[in-house]
Amino acid sequence: MKIGIVGAGGRMGLTNIKAVSAHPDLTLVAAIDRPGSPVIGKDAGLLAGGEETGIVIGDDVKALISAADAIIDFTAPAVSVDLAGRIAAKGLIHIVGTTGCSPQDDAAIAQAAEDGARIVKSGNFSLGVNLLAALVKKTAQTLDIDFDIEILEMHHRHKVDAPSGTALLLGEAAAEGRGIELAAHSVRVRDGHTGAREPGSIGFATLRGGGIVGEHSVLFSSTAETVTFSHSARDRSLFADGALRAALWAADKPKGLYSMADVLGLTD
Ligand code: NAD
Numbered sequence: 001m002k003i004g005i006v007g008a009g010g011r012m013g014l015t016n017i018k019a020v021s022a023h024p025d026l027t028l029v030a031a032i033d034r035p036g037s038p039v040i041g042k043d044a045g046l047l048a049g050g051e052e053t054g055i056v057i058g059d060d061v062k063a064l065i066s067a068a069d070a071i072i073d074f075t076a077p078a079v080s081v082d083l084a085g086r087i088a089a090k091g092l093i094h095i096v097g098t099t100g101c102s103p104q105d106d107a108a109i110a111q112a113a114e115d116g117a118r119i120v121k122s123g124n125f126s127l128g129v130n131l132l133a134a135l136v137k138k139t140a141q142t143l144d145i146d147f148d149i150e151i152l153e154m155h156h157r158h159k160v161d162a163p164s165g166t167a168l169l170l171g172e173a174a175a176e177g178r179g180i181e182l183a184a185h186s187v188r189v190r191d192g193h194t195g196a197r198e199p200g201s202i203g204f205a206t207l208r209g210g211g212i213v214g215e216h217s218v219l220f221s222s223t224a225e226t227v228t229f230s231h232s233a234r235d236r237s238l239f240a241d242g243a244l245r246a247a248l249w250a251a252d253k254p255k256g257l258y259s260m261a262d263v264l265g266l267t268d
Contacts, residue, residue, distance in 0.1 A: 178200070
């Protein structure tokens, strides 16, 4: 499968270049970053700390689309929305790891899938977090409303969106288990005289600092006990490995919008 990478100079872009270069069934055919980026003109493999690939990082999105069967995209919401719209008619595979999408962005991405793209979008491409989400959903189904649900996340100092895509994915799993809408029950920030905790709400707490790749905990707390699920990402390669697995999985799928839970067979 021919792979194109967008956001090639980013933390995930470089990790994705490395993972594609090492994969026996995948060939890197194009890599782009934003116009004016200092990585333009550099060899993708060398920039990612590996062997020379002969693939020079460019900024031509049309060239990327015409060269690739599948595009791996960990960038920013506006970039992912634009790309999804452009590739829809060609029926390409679009693996979207970008987080921080608004409901309008998500609707535009869903429309692109309707129009012909094969899109796998997930706030987290690791097997561990997707397994955790399945356990969180089951636990929220089992424990009653006396168990308060709180989600805690910590990421590196450069992260620009909050709560993380993974925290929201875990929140969605908890809300689904409870049979409620996350948007109507989530508490994203607490500050000042907040009053007592609203029964049945799902709280989020965000920490930022240093080089943390991704730490997540989901707590179910009653007055008598607390059940805690947690996941620590130590290396970005786990997201890249998941993204490539998703691209290969999508090869024989019809147009549509899929999740990593679909790829891993974790949906019920
Ligand atoms: P980053 O800032 O290091 O990289 C983003 C890259 O996108 C940069 O190189 C930037 O120049 C490039 N870019 C911006 N505009 C562009 C354009 N118009 N065309 C091409 N490239 C463009 O960020 P990062 O840490 O690599 O994370 C990127 C995204 O992936 C974030 O939303 C992050 O939350 C998300 N992420 C998701 C997962 C997951 O498993 N889903 C895991 C890690 C990170």
